[in-house]
Amino acid sequence: MIDVHCHLQDKVFDNNRDKVIERARKAGVKYIITSAINPEEVSKALEIVRKYEGYVKLTIGHDPTLVSKDVFEEQIRYVTRNLKVIVGIGEVGLDYWYVRDHDLRELQKKFFIEWIEVARTYDLPLVIHSRSAGKYAIKVLLENKFYDAVMHAYDGSVGYAMEAAKYGIKFSIPPSVTYSLQKQKLVKKLSLEDLLLETDSPVLPPVKGERNEPANIVYSAKKIAEIKNVDFEKVVEITTENALNVFKRLRK
Numbered sequence: 001m002i003d004v005h006c007h008l009q010d011k012v013f014d015n016n017r018d019k020v021i022e023r024a025r026k027a028g029v030k031y032i033i034t035s036a037i038n039p040e041e042v043s044k045a046l047e048i049v050r051k052y053e054g055y056v057k058l059t060i061g062h063d064p065t066l067v068s069k070d071v072f073e074e075q076i077r078y079v080t081r082n083l084k085v086i087v088g089i090g091e092v093g094l095d096y097w098y099v100r101d102h103d104l105r106e107l108q109k110k111f112f113i114e115w116i117e118v119a120r121t122y123d124l125p126l127v128i129h130s131r132s133a134g135k136y137a138i139k140v141l142l143e144n145k146f147y148d149a150v151m152h153a154y155d156g157s158v159g160y161a162m163e164a165a166k167y168g169i170k171f172s173i174p175p176s177v178t179y180s181l182q183k184q185k186l187v188k189k190l191s192l193e194d195l196l197l198e199t200d201s202p203v204l205p206p207v208k209g210e211r212n213e214p215a216n217i218v219y220s221a222k223k224i225a226e227i228k229n230v231d232f233e234k235v236v237e238i239t240t241e242n243a244l245n246v247f248k249r250l251r252k
């Protein structure tokens with residue numbers, strides 16, 4: 001299994017990151033992709049990637065709730081400076097849950113479109129954050145004809161997801177699928193070929209209120225197997241293949 005999106009540099013892991021990674025290995029996680037989305041996170045994430053070289057991989061993005069030109073430009077610099085290290089760009093996108101102001105949303109969208117162009121320039125996939133903005137984020141991707149993207153923890157309507165999937169846009173499913181009816185519906189309607197696994201650790205655990213970690217990706221795979229009525233091994237095989245197709249640099 002490949003955890004295509006989590007936040008391993010989060011301080012909640014500072015005291016026990018070794019153990020967290022050990023448990024992930026034991027659970028059958030082949031790679032962990034951690035996502036660094038603000039300037040403070042990048043240097044810490046780079047250290048972690050160096051320490052667990054070959055196992056922890058990195059995407060650099062821009063937290064959409066930080067609607068700031070300075071942060072945006074700094075994150076772009078981090079991406080261009082670390083092109084040899086990163087396996088993708090993300091998370092980037094839209095957040096209409098925290099950002100309610102119309103002008104700020106417009107600025108978010110402007111940054112998002114610029115990130116799409118950065119991804120296109122360097123031929124890197126995008127990991128998309130779209131809290132309470134699923135259909136808007138998909139609309140931006142389709143309007144800009146960019147399909148090399150993973151909608152992470154998508155909380156929007158299944159109809160828009162199915163439309164996006166027609167273009168090859170993928171969806172990564174977090175362990176909260178164990179209780180989230182919206183995620184369960186998403187899994188039911190999309191095909192296994194559209195799905196990847198993620199944990200979004202330390203958030204979106206299989207049981208509300210707990211701290212999440214990459215080993216819990218097993219819960220995503222098990223629930224998908226149950227919903228699709230296929231073997232767990234088949235879910236692992238296909239979602240891993242899907243992840244390797246999106247994050248091509250993992251094959252090297």
Ligand SMILES: [Zn+2]
Pocket residue numbers: 005006007035091200
């Ligand atoms: Zn995240």
